[in-house]
Amino acid sequence: MAREVVIEVRGLKNQFGPNVIHEDLDLDIYRGEVLGIVGGSGTGKSVLLRSIVGLQAPRAGSVRVFGVDVRQAPRAEMARVENRWGVMFQDGALFSSLTVRENVEAPMRERTDLDPETRRALADLKIAMVGLPPKARTLFPSELSGGMRKRAGLARALALDPEILFLDEPTAGLDPIGASEFDALIRNLQTSLGLTVFLVTHDLDTLHATCDRIAVLAERKVLVTGTIRELMEVDHPWVRDYFHGPRAHAALLAAEG
């Protein structure tokens, strides 16, 4: 069975001044998979995410999500696509003048016509699902810890029950227990909702625990994609160091119990 491609990136080029970040980058993401994106700091993982969701106009190339070209689609069509994805930014990007609950309600308020009671209950549900305590609902982002801010960011990304979830380093800054809960949550949502997840991470445990497939970003493009097992065989200095370093072994042992 040919799997449905939900995100298709072709020939992407990104450049800031003379600094070329991506060149001729191709990537396919299939429905229902968790795709991990790894790469050294500054290889353009966040920039890739931003270009897929249309926040960053690439110099060249095309990005199609659900078959819609995000660069050329008319507004109305784009809005329909935007309803079907949720984005969690690297630093949370919560609205600083709204409480956590209001942050989660914000996309619902904008994009649905739910009545306030339901909206509130659903927001509280999302807040509980990401593992935030009830008292966090009425706190402002500046009153949260870094890890709590991440969770609140995820709750907001989940607000509209998206089909694709973009996560930029969701487990960075979480305690190990919190991080494994986060992994379990993502896996759980993926199985129960059939979510497609675009997951940027440096966390090898997260890669082992959640990802079906991993794409390695290096040398301005997607160097290889494959399962962890496949990537461990790849003969490229960075990939080898990454998947065979001391941390990688510890994570592998942990994953295999």
Place this chain on the structure above:
Amino acid sequence: MGAVEALDTAGAWAILSAQKRAEAGGRPFEIVNLSEAHRHLLATVANAMPEPEPRRRTIPGRPGDGLAQLGQEVAGGLRGSLDSMAFFGQVVAHLGGLLIHPRRLRLTPLVHHMQEAGWNAVPIVTLMGFLIGIVLAFQGSTQLKAFGAEVYVVDLVAISILRELGILLTAIIVAGRSGSAFTAAIGSMKMREEIDAMRVLGLDPIDRLVLPRLIALVILLPVLGFIASMAGLVGGALMAWIDLGITPGMFRTQLLADTDVNHAIIGLVKAPFFAVIIAVIGCHQGMQVSGNAESLGSHTSRSVVQAIFLVIVVDALFSVFFAVWGL
């Protein structure tokens, strides 16, 4: 449930809430024919179902509430001004430190702020002064014509601009231009924890952020005020020439004969005080910004309002002071 094709968390929540309500009412409720994925989802959502919050009763207003609120506001205002005084004290202490170790002053930011707050304000301040001069001469001449005392329009323009308006209006423009910029710049640094970062790195935020701005304004506000006053005189002379036929030469003679240089000095003496008010309030409000964007906006507007208000109050005090001294 066998016929359900797609289920999201909102749907699962609706089903589970219905179940809860049914069970609370004693009616039977059974979910059957669940597919594996949907069972999974229901379990996830059931785990996270938020407890409905106890509704908070709103307490009806009581007669004393207004008074209590007034009291709180007054107390808050007093605390705010005490805070400002404390901040002012800190700034003065740092200035004192600077006098002992003058090399602690960073020249680059000082020059940068002199350029930003001073040089870049020259066009607007000049234009403002020029227009005020024109307006004063025009209004003055229509009134003075009635008495045949047209020539005193020179005194009117010169004294009011040199002594009061030139410097006061310059201070108001600078408060709007630079006071707000100080608050916004320092406030957004505060929001992004840059100020905390400076503290732990051993960089003193007052030395690094406040003093350069303060010193730049203290140096340049008198200059700006002087430029505005001169532009005002030019505007006044122009209008007097057009409207009353007083040639620039006559204007100059009358100006030198009748107007004491004290007026100009009194005007300029006030400038550094206004500069201190604007810079200290601007920076202090910036430091008060808390974590959210809303507070950045409200502190910026408060900074401008307070600075303009205090500038006018201090100007009034100066007038009384000089009047008592007979200057």
